[in-house]
Amino acid sequence: MAKVLMKGNEAMALAAIKGGCDAFFGYPITPQNEVPEYLSYHMKEYGRVFVQAESEVAAINMVYGAAGAGARVLTSSSSPGIALKQEGISYMAGSQLPAVIINVMRGGPGLGSIQPSQGDYNQVTRGGGNGDYHVLSFGPETLQETVDLVRQAFDIADYYRNPVMIAVDGLIGQMMEPVDLDNEIPKMDLPPKDWAANGKSGERGKRNTIVSLHLDTQGLEGHNLALKKKYDEMVEKEQRYEMIQTDDADIVIVAYGTVARVVRSVIETLREEGIKVGLLRPITLWPFPEKAFEKLPESAKMLLTVEMSLGQMHQDVRMVNEGKRKLAFYGRAGGIVPEADEIADEVRKLVGGSPA
Amino acid sequence: MKAQTIYKPTEGLTERQLTYCPGCTHGIIHKLIGEVLVEQGLLDTAVGIASVGCSVMSYEFFNCDTQQAAHGRAPAVATGIKRVNPEATVFTYQGDGDLASIGLAEIVHSAHRGENITVIFVNNAIYGMTGGQMAPTTLIGQKTTTSPRGREQAEAGLPLRMSEMLATVPGATYLERVSVHDPKHIRKAKKALQKAFDVQTKKQGFSMIEFISTCPVNWGMTPQDSLNWAVDQMIPYYPLGLFKDATKEEN
Numbered sequence: 001m002a003k004v005l006m007k008g009n010e011a012m013a014l015a016a017i018k019g020g021c022d023a024f025f026g027y028p029i030t031p032q033n034e035v036p037e038y039l040s041y042h043m044k045e046y047g048r049v050f051v052q053a054e055s056e057v058a059a060i061n062m063v064y065g066a067a068g069a070g071a072r073v074l075t076s077s078s079s080p081g082i083a084l085k086q087e088g089i090s091y092m093a094g095s096q097l098p099a100v101i102i103n104v105m106r107g108g109p110g111l112g113s114i115q116p117s118q119g120d121y122n123q124v125t126r127g128g129g130n131g132d133y134h135v136l137s138f139g140p141e142t143l144q145e146t147v148d149l150v151r152q153a154f155d156i157a158d159y160y161r162n163p164v165m166i167a168v169d170g171l172i173g174q175m176m177e178p179v180d181l182d183n184e185i186p187k188m189d190l191p192p193k194d195w196a197a198n199g200k201s202g203e204r205g206k207r208n209t210i211v212s213l214h215l216d217t218q219g220l221e222g223h224n225l226a227l228k229k230k231y232d233e234m235v236e237k238e239q240r241y242e243m244i245q246t247d248d249a250d251i252v253i254v255a256y257g258t259v260a261r262v263v264r265s266v267i268e269t270l271r272e273e274g275i276k277v278g279l280l281r282p283i284t285l286w287p288f289p290e291k292a293f294e295k296l297p298e299s300a301k302m303l304l305t306v307e308m309s310l311g312q313m314h315q316d317v318r319m320v321n322e323g324k325r326k327l328a329f330y331g332r333a334g335g336i337v338p339e340a341d342e343i344a345d346e347v348r349k350l351v352g353g354s355p356a
Numbered sequence: 357m358k359a360q361t362i363y364k365p366t367e368g369l370t371e372r373q374l375t376y377c378p379g380c381t382h383g384i385i386h387k388l389i390g391e392v393l394v395e396q397g398l399l400d401t402a403v404g405i406a407s408v409g410c411s412v413m414s415y416e417f418f419n420c421d422t423q424q425a426a427h428g429r430a431p432a433v434a435t436g437i438k439r440v441n442p443e444a445t446v447f448t449y450q451g452d453g454d455l456a457s458i459g460l461a462e463i464v465h466s467a468h469r470g471e472n473i474t475v476i477f478v479n480n481a482i483y484g485m486t487g488g489q490m491a492p493t494t495l496i497g498q499k500t501t502t503s504p505r506g507r508e509q510a511e512a513g514l515p516l517r518m519s520e521m522l523a524t525v526p527g528a529t530y531l532e533r534v535s536v537h538d539p540k541h542i543r544k545a546k547k548a549l550q551k552a553f554d555v556q557t558k559k560q561g562f563s564m565i566e567f568i569s570t571c572p573v574n575w576g577m578t579p580q581d582s583l584n585w586a587v588d589q590m591i592p593y594y595p596l597g598l599f600k601d602a603t604k605e606e607n
Binding site: 022023025049051053054055057058059061062063064065066067068069070071073087088091095197198199200201202203207208209210211212213 | 399400401402403405406412413415416419420421422423424425426429432433434435436437439440441443444445446461462464465468469
């Protein structure tokens, strides 16, 4: 298929259908409403399931049920709605169930705003619910990258039997860009879901149970360690990132999502002024791409984290850096997307120049 | 004389020993569900949803596929399973704290959508598992660990009648309240369960059977006194009977 011009949320919805999504359960919240709206019409054409739930809490528990029954399931929401879903996401991680969750992030805390934000970084990368677990999370930059990841996410979730989250700021959900939804994407070899509790115990010859309860302390610790092993495998295999003009950089900006797009033009401007600046762009937010930082050149004496939140990802940069390089931070909140000029000025200040 | 088998446990339950307190009626209700699933040939296609509370371990007891749900969310979990596997027989097993308090939205909306699932609602007017706290179903004057002077209407309102409430929901198909305090009522309860699963098999929509149950340990009574209390105190407030049968309206 040639490229088509689509709105971010609708493109993600179609990408989910193309990724083999069997069922969608969701609840309205701005700025992600075009995802359920699109699916409410189109899932039927493919003989698949769409349910508008009574709440985000119900929706994620429908996802838990359908995933437990072996289906490829999607839900989408935005920040406060994701907060409500965290109980179910924790249950899915504990029960080792796959699902794909789209989070079109808006400003917070509380009801916050409906403008774009990256203020969910912590709830996206720290599990978000109770217990020791992780959600494999992506923070894509363009609509093409977003839809490619949505299509791959179902395989990745099935492979690890773990929830996978696509976390985009509201801008990516709301903007239009040309996308190809039939390009080649990596496919994974997946075993049959012989663990699913789908009402076929007769056919199977044994009953299956989906549960996250382990009352025996040794048993639960064993389960926790088994999950940890899986998360270690994700850390080893799944770190994704892009490095742009970092080879000779004196200062490297760390940014993801929409902010990374703005930083690309900042780099052009500053390089013309002779300031050697590069971009390290995390694509996976968890696992955080530690490997990328190992590849930075000696010349890079300083890292500047820029995000649409007040230093959430910066905490990870600080941890990975382990005191090696000077660190700086620039963030905007409240639904404000930082402009190229203000980021460029921040860099000029840091390298000792004066604002243009 | 040669030994003959005149009674054996239902194959609808596993051989796992039940975890319920002596004298509680969960055991009888489990047995009835197991028997009905076997008799109607549904065990091999069934998925049971365990909730949070005394029956949390029921995923170990029903001899079919099972899934354990977060507190109150069993009807949402059942919705997910049933929508992607319409041929499966999906039932939830929930207590009154789970269904009538934290899970109120999920039960009302699954009835509202007319989900083709069967809900087993066990009402013993108290939170059993957590040690006997007040539930929405606790009777006026009933002492619990969080209503130590007895439930007062001014503070906690009047007990919630779920079957009556759900009977006002247009999407619900079959709602009946039963009791298992004596053999006659146990037989009647089994008939209600048969009907509820029959409604699901015929794809007629949402069915719920509410069981009046007992909690000797947290009520502070002997098993027999508990059964008497259920009859004398609970049934007058929670009358037994059929609250809705939309299958008749269809005929």
